[in-house]
Amino acid sequence: MSGDDELSSAIELIGVARQAYAGDKTALGVLEALEQRLTDPLRLAIAGIVKAGKSTLLNGILGEQIAPTDAGECTKVVTWYRYSQTPSITVHPSGRPAQRLPIRRTKGALVIDLGEMSADDVERIDVWWPAPALKSLILIDTPGIASISQDISARSLSFLTPEDAPSEADAIVYLLRHLHPSDLGFLAAFRDTAVGASQSVNAVAVLSRADEIGSGRIDSLLSASKVALRYERDGELASLALGVIPVAGLLAEGARTLRETEFNALRELANLDRQTRERLLVSADRFVRPVEG
Ligand SMILES: Nc1nc2c(ncn2[C@@H]2O[C@H](COP(=O)(O)OP(=O)(O)O)[C@@H](O)[C@H]2O)c(=O)[nH]1
Ligand SMILES: [Mg+2]
Known part of the structure; x- marks a missing residue:
């Protein structure tokens, strides 16, 4: 039986149960939740x-x-x-x-x-x-x-x-x-x-x-x-x-969720020479610290 067949027969079974429990509000609530979950x-x-x-x-x-x-x-x-x-x-x-x-x-x-x-x-x-x-x-x-x-x-x-x-x-x-x-x-x-x-x-x-x-x-x-x-x-x-x-x-x-300004900043970073870039990327503090000299 394929997954789809199993699903439709489970939904069918809920339909049958619904008729059997027609007067029982609690049971109907449970059945409704089950049907919702299946679909x-x-x-x-x-x-x-x-x-x-x-x-x-x-x-x-x-x-x-x-x-x-x-x-x-x-x-x-x-x-x-x-x-x-x-x-x-x-x-x-x-x-x-x-x-x-x-x-x-x-x-x-x-x-x-x-x-x-x-x-x-x-x-x-x-x-x-x-x-x-x-x-x-x-x-x-x-x-x-x-x-x-x-x-x-x-x-x-x-x-x-x-x-x-x-x-x-x-x-x-x-x-x-x-x-x-x-x-x-x-x-x-x-x-x-x-x-x-x-x-x-x-x-x-x-x-x-x-x-x-x-x-x-x-x-x-x-x-x-x-x-x-x-x-x-x-x-x-x-x-x-x-x-x-x-x-x-x-x-x-x-x-x-990258924005254009962020993309441009990344491109600028990628264009730096490797040594400078790696020094910047050691930590967040190092990244924002002004360059000395
Ligand atoms: N470095 C790093 N930080 C992350 C990563 N995922 C989440 N964080 C940070 O970890 C903190 C907790 O993340 P959050 O998604 O709220 O964790 P939750 O409590 O499991 O929902 C936030 O400051 C996130 O920015 C990750 O892949 N790498
Ligand atoms: Mg969370």
Whole structure:
């Protein structure tokens, strides 16, 4: 049976169940959610510890700065990015009606301002956006796992690996920096709660911020490939993730959102003689320090 056939027979089965449970509001609600899930694009969650570069990578994939990065209150909330021709942002506070937020940008990046609300009061944020990549993929940005803040970690875990239901995500991209036992623990929990558990592995691991590996030297991406390969061959990780891919999300985001002035600055940098350029690129401080003499 092909995937499409399986899908239509599953949808048909939901139709039959709907008739059988015609008077039961709760059951009908569950069936509707199931049908929605079958017809929606794949739900891909991006997970990993705080500051692993999750939101930056999401922006790299979308080619726009839509996911807020760093530490604001909204980055502690599970945020869904779905396709729509007209952009909108909806906040779902726990136990209260949903609320629309205005669309505002600062320096090209979308701002999601929760105002008076704290992340604890918010169940999820929905961002509807006309990014072509979202036509075939729902992306879900999650707060950090195993972070210093237990609360934030708990919020991601209960969403991605609930105890009494299948995970809301179909698959995950899991960002790690140094392989830690808690990374393996999370991936094992996801495997056990994923839809169709134990039949398939629905996770890809990413060795993130690859440009910083090996003290950020010029060959850092090559070093990152070697480290990724080592992790990939690690006995436990090999059975929990389809592979380990080294990624510099910031580079991807920068490249996909490059403006003309930035492109010109890069060209100027490339035209400098090698010694001068390398001296400038040692650190951000060195780059902005005025030339002496
Ligand atoms: N050098 C470097 N910095 C990155 C990279 N990806 C993200 N960052 C930086 O790491 C910080 C945290 O990134 P963010 O995407 O908010 O991480 P999150 O907490 O996992 O969502 C930000 O200051 C980013 O600019 C990367 O590939 N390379
Ligand atoms: Mg984030």
